Amino acid sequence: MNIQFKKGVLELCVFAILEDGDCYGYELVNKISKNITISEGTIYPLLRRLTKEGYFKTYLVESSEGPPRKYYKITPEGLVVYKNLKKQWFSFVEGVNNVIERGDDSE
């Protein structure tokens, strides 16, 4: 899979999944992996960053299957950023499709 394509989009994916319900990091990796190749080394720093920026809050939950899980919950600010990012993504894809399908738009 083309690594470059993912730049900025994984952030959007994480937002989208968390909007549907709180998750912990390892769970996010597994969910995203069903559709896009992703590694833990990508997700954890991303979650830290977005938490630091105030878009997520975290809480720990004990697990009977391993170490405690750090759950991430989207904040109201995060929700605003997410909706904006989602719009940008769709309009970007539309722009790319215009270029690809017509090579050019006018004339």
Place this chain on the structure above:
Amino acid sequence: MNIQFKKGVLELCVFAILEDGDCYGYELVNKISKNITISEGTIYPLLRRLTKEGYFKTYLVESSEGPPRKYYKITPEGLVVYKNLKKQWFSFVEGVNNVIERGDDSE
């Protein structure tokens, strides 16, 4: 516009436009700019790289409106790479849409 989204995709756009007919750098910037914000500082290094990798050939054409134009022509190898990249792009977009729309796929 989100800069990160463009990573790797501008390459695809350049391929797509050149598949439709030879262009010079400045022209490519203008064509892509109709749909996606782009700067010259991005396009010229990209064209150099893809030419060096054997995906484009170039030829100069005098212009009455300024300095000579360097036209880029896609090579057979370039065409193969382009078709592959295009497939990857569409499958990537599909994957992202799956994540965004369902948050998850299974269950």
Place this chain on the structure above:
DNA sequence: CAAACTACCTTGCATAGCAATGTAGTGAAC
């Protein structure tokens, strides 16, 4: 206690886009 799984985390590297800047040619304005 070793292997396999869950679950967290960090470091250094590669990549691509961009702003800023520079060079030259043409043509119009003043």
Place this chain on the structure above:
DNA sequence: GTTCACTACATTGCTATGCAAGGTAGTTTG
């Protein structure tokens, strides 16, 4: 006749993000 705007090429240093590779620690199975 020189200043401005446009065409058209190009380079440098910066930034951001994803990844491989590595590590820590808890649980369960043998």
